[in-house]
Structures are given as structure tokens and as C-alpha cells.
Amino acid sequence: MPTRKDMPSTLKRSSKKAQETYAKTHDHAVDEYGEGERAHRTAFASLKHSFEKSGDHWEPKGRKGPSDAKAAGGRGTKAKTAGGVDANASKAHLMDQAKKLEISGRSRMTKDQLVDAIQRANDKATRKARGS
Template sequence: MPASKDMPSTIKRSPKKAQETYAKTHDSAVEEYGEGERAHRTAFASLKHSFEKSGDHWEPKEKKGPSDAKAAGGRDTKARTAGGVDANASKQHLLEQARKLQISGRSRMTKSELVDAIEKANASSTRKARGK
């Protein structure tokens, strides 16, 4: 099934380049692995290399590369994913993301706490957008 028909809503609300990245990778992964979870995981991994989740959509990252320890370590790593948050970004960037998402107490948070708070705020924004 072409990815454009089964694209997650967060990607549908994202820039065209993000949609194209996801769709192209997904369709290629379906050819390689067949339809299913592995194709979707592969497409998200590709998307997270160039985009980061911001609220209920994806935005281009300042710098391409792995977004978290899971992406850097590959499929067999035991590291946790950051759910689309660019955990490898600078603390300043994370503070700006937290400000955009109106996360209170952000100035006193550590980098790890910012990543967790942004991930939680993104999930909340996505739930609200899907409920509309």
C-alpha cells in the first residue's frame, strides 16, 4: 500500500518534504520487507534523520543526523527513543522548542528533563489534533 494513503496524521500536517521523505522510504521498505511495522519504523527512522517532532507535526532539524541514542545505535541497541524529539540538539535549541510548546519551568530543567517534557507536550498536542 502506498504510504501516502496510510500516512500518520502528524506527517500529513507537516511540510511536503517530510511527507515525501516518509512516503518514499516507506514504499521502499515495503518492497524490501513487506507491509507492516518494520516498514513504518524504517520510514520514521528516515524522517527523524532530517526532521523533529514539534507539537502535532514535524519540522526540519537545524542539522541532519541521528535524533537520539536509539537512532545512533541502530536496531539492536537497548537505548530508548525520544519520540521524535531531537535529543542530540543543543540545550538552547531544546529550550526554544519548550518555549514554543509553552512548557512551564523549562529554564530550570536539565537537558534530559527538557527532552522528556517536549516529548510529553508533543504527545499531548498530537492527541488534541487527532480529536478535532
């Protein structure tokens, strides 16, 4: 299991369940593919089926399943990832997330614009939490 210091910072600020999901998948991926980027990508893909990024940490999703077109399409797809945002969620859920992250202008945004704005807000919160 990746030690606490090796775990991504967003997971260090997340629930024990999110940490365990990532760690177990990572360990199995290391056994299958070896240590490296592929093991980490596999662990994040597994994490995004049950959790979504909210600010600087991961929270459980309302329903399990792929979070975006990239996750649904698999490794070979050319689709874009939403970086932990549950792009397959309802617009109402995305609006709630945007409100929680204090994104201005959210009421006029399309679903795709909300996903992009939430992703930017999450990235900003992560940078702030890391102190950079």
C-alpha cells in the same frame, strides 16, 4: 506510496518534504521487508534524521543526523527513543522548542528533563489535534 489517508496524522499536518521523505522510505522498506510495522519503523527512522517533531507535526532540523541514542545505535540497541524529539540538539535549541510549546519550568530543567517534557508536550498536542 502510502496514500494520504494511510499516512500518520502528524505527517498529514507536516510539510510536503516530510511527507515525501516518509513515503519514499516506506515504499523502499515495503519492497525490502514487506508491508508492516518494520516498514513504518524504517520510514520514521529516516524521517527523524532530517525532521523533528514539534507539537502535532514535523519540522526540518537544523542539521541532519540521528535524533537520539536509539537512532544512532540502530535496531539492536537497548537505548530509549525520544519519540521524534532531537535529543542530540543543543540545550539552547531544546529550550527554544520548550518555549514554543509553552512548557513551564523549562529554565530549571536539565537537558534530559527538557527532552522528556517536549516529548510529553508533543504527545499532548498530537492527541488534541486528533480530537481524542
